[in-house]
Amino acid sequence: MRYLITGGAGFIGSHLVSKIIDNAEKIIILDNLLTGSEKNINKYFDLSNFQFISHDIQNHYDPEENIDCVIHLASCASPVAYVENPINTLKSGSIGTINALGIARKYNSSFLLASTSEIYGDPKISPQHEEYWGNVNPVGPRSMYDESKRFAEAATQAYITEYKLNAKIVRIFNTYGPNMKLDDGRVVTNFIVQALKNKDITVFGKGLQTRSFSYVDDTVNGIMLASSYKKPDIFNIGNDNEITINQLAQTIIDITNTKSQIIYKDLPKDDPLQRKPDLSKSKKLLNYEPVIGLEKGLEKTIEWVKKNID
Numbered sequence: 001m002r003y004l005i006t007g008g009a010g011f012i013g014s015h016l017v018s019k020i021i022d023n024a025e026k027i028i029i030l031d032n033l034l035t036g037s038e039k040n041i042n043k044y045f046d047l048s049n050f051q052f053i054s055h056d057i058q059n060h061y062d063p064e065e066n067i068d069c070v071i072h073l074a075s076c077a078s079p080v081a082y083v084e085n086p087i088n089t090l091k092s093g094s095i096g097t098i099n100a101l102g103i104a105r106k107y108n109s110s111f112l113l114a115s116t117s118e119i120y121g122d123p124k125i126s127p128q129h130e131e132y133w134g135n136v137n138p139v140g141p142r143s144m145y146d147e148s149k150r151f152a153e154a155a156t157q158a159y160i161t162e163y164k165l166n167a168k169i170v171r172i173f174n175t176y177g178p179n180m181k182l183d184d185g186r187v188v189t190n191f192i193v194q195a196l197k198n199k200d201i202t203v204f205g206k207g208l209q210t211r212s213f214s215y216v217d218d219t220v221n222g223i224m225l226a227s228s229y230k231k232p233d234i235f236n237i238g239n240d241n242e243i244t245i246n247q248l249a250q251t252i253i254d255i256t257n258t259k260s261q262i263i264y265k266d267l268p269k270d271d272p273l274q275r276k277p278d279l280s281k282s283k284k285l286l287n288y289e290p291v292i293g294l295e296k297g298l299e300k301t302i303e304w305v306k307k308n309i310d
């Protein structure tokens with residue numbers, strides 16, 4: 001298989017490359033390194049089946065060689081990054097997705113869009129299944145991300161309808177693991193860094209809001225299962241073990257044996273109160289099953305953070 005992966009130098013992209021590099025005929029990474037890093041992928045630079053191209057997916061790109069599978073990950077993904085780069089985020093999801101779809105169309109390749117649970121917004125139902133339309137504020141503080149992904153889904157659907165593209169949409173729920181940026185405000189790494197430095201652990205709101213955290217190996221497994229699914233479809237991918245943010249903080253405190261205390265700050269506007277994927281469709285059609293429990297995944301992540309913290 002010859003892959004083109006946009007955003008492949010980021011957190012999830014680097015794990016995806018690691019999973020498929022041994023059996024791939026070719027992997028081309030397009031990434032502008034806005035939030036990703038060469039450090040995540042430089043161990044592949046000498047391989048003949050790997051190519052990194054510094055490129056912003058807002059701009060047209062034609063690989064001029066056959067591609068079997070386009071995986072479109074390029075987007076700011078953390079609240080810090082998308083609030084700092086609202087226009088780039090919107091353009092990655094809109095023009096960037098059209099550009100990535102155009103490559104798939106030209107080479108008649110399969111296509112996978114990395115969408116997000118954020119398209120469900122602050123959901124009015126739980127767990128969230130793929131038929132749910134969401135509850136999103138189109139002009140709120142997170143709208144540049146949520147709406148860019150909603151547009152990206154609409155664009156992908158249009159290419160399926162009009163050009164019969166074999167495209168899949170995966171709605172990824174909170175994923176964590178090694179290679180995450182340590183300063184981009186995502187809750188798992190925030191808490192781990194605070195715990196390892198014996199600093200206060202900052203919980204927003206009362207900490208009763210829920211999330212369902214997926215270790216990156218499970219997410220990447222789900223992405224690849226969806227990618228090789230025979231026809232266009234939409235899948236939730238993540239882990240359905242729902243916990244409160246307080247429980248996450250306490251688990252990290254217990255594993256790290258830190259002296260840190262939990263402190264509470266105001267809940268940011270439009271922060272979703274509930275996040276739990278309904279995975280029944282992915283389990284049934286893809287045979288997807290997350291296998292790495294929270295404690296095990298956190299232990300692996302904490303070990304990596306210890307080696308990479310300043």
Ligand SMILES: NC(=O)c1ccc[n+]([C@@H]2O[C@H](COP(=O)([O-])OP(=O)(O)OC[C@H]3O[C@@H](n4cnc5c(N)ncnc54)[C@H](O)[C@@H]3O)[C@@H](O)[C@H]2O)c1
Nearest residue numbers: 007009010011012032033034035036056057074075077175
């Ligand atoms: N990690 C999660 O919990 C999560 C959850 C839901 C969805 N996702 C989606 O998965 C994808 C990967 O997320 P991640 O967590 O690895 O984030 P990340 O920030 O580590 O990776 C994104 C990559 O895209 C690149 N990029 C950003 N804008 C670009 C542009 N305009 N042109 C080219 N490259 C660009 C970045 O440099 C980075 O390497 C994103 O699309 C994200 O929305 C992630």
